[in-house]
Amino acid sequence: MPGSHNKAQLPANPTLKEINWYKKQINWGELPPFYHMVASSVSESEGILDHGFDNAVKRLIDPRNWNLDLLGGHVTEMGEIVCEQKPRIALHQSFTDRGFELWAYPYAKDVTVDQFIKDNRFMEFKVWDPHSMKNLIRFNQLHKFIGFYFERGDKADKALILHAHKVAHKIITFLQRELNVVKLDGVTIKDFYQLCEKDSRACSDEIDIAKVMLGEQINKE
Template sequence: MQQLSKHPNLKEINAYKRKLNWGEVPAIYHMVASSVGEVDGILSHGFDSAYKQILNPNNWNLSLLDGERLPTGETVVNRKPQIALRHTYNQMGYELHCFPIALNEKVNRTLVKSPHCPFKEWHPETMRMLFRINSLPSFLFFTHENGDDADVALVKYAYITVSRLIKILEEKFDIIEMRGYSIVEFYKEVDVRVRGSSSGYSEITSGLIETPDDSADI
């Protein structure tokens, strides 16, 4: 059977998965692959997202950032907006959370027209979670225990996709803090725990999977 290329795209990984499984794709794989595909095209999708919202300079506080909007429509700033990022794993999946910095503190509440917030408006209920990969923690555990080459390739592709989007944020923002496990670090932590325990998924991921209340914390 033909192997994957060194740097396969998502379409190639999905096709390879179907070959390995005689056309049948497990539901959890399909869910994760579909979600990764949505995140992969987040900047090209027509619909709005929190990730696209924070990149839109029309919502930036130009007074705080010592910036201006040029006649060409371009926005330039002398100080990048400051934010903090957090990798979050919960029952829904993997999420990248964002917190603006105001007066050297992470903000987790609504701010509108605050002179200290880098955004004109910040609504955490719709803007904090930049994107989500559904069911990723369960899939990482499944891949570690029973995954084939296509599953491993999908995990790597998810990591690359998230890293690319974080790189874009690094270019536009001053990221003063990054908390939580990256996808690769989470997978490695699961590996360490599996090797040291005969327990099931819930016990092994205890402390790694957050409750909704935990994920709202900063």
């Protein structure tokens, strides 16, 4: 491997741009397709709080779609919407066959809703459309990428996984500030990572025992 690769270092608490740069340095100047797919979806989710384009998170926090009667709200003379309360939502973190996803569910009375509803006096949003408001973020194939990391990944792969966790946490924290998040559950990226890590160690231990049975020497750091 060229000497320039050996000099590449990953800074503490790196940005996604820095992680991508490091990955290129240790991978002959290229981003592997699998890594690039995951990194791109993480980047897209990271930008939803800053970019101007429409997305599910911005639809949730748009007070123009809030039920002002239920939330004690009104429109000021300046056209500003002011509410005594914020709409309630439940957040669920999940690993599906598509990857890691963060879902939102509104409340009608004290029950979460997962279907299209419009102009319901018990709903704290004027319109709830699961197709455009439920799935807040998705990190494509992150579950497979985490598994890949424990098989033959590198330092950049781990940094990308940790960064994905930070992005998800940042968005959840933002929603907790902007809305009334009543419930937060599911499987976090950290949970899934630690589960895979445990399975990886168990597999390694099984291999070591097999080697002992075959009379081989175990060499662990």
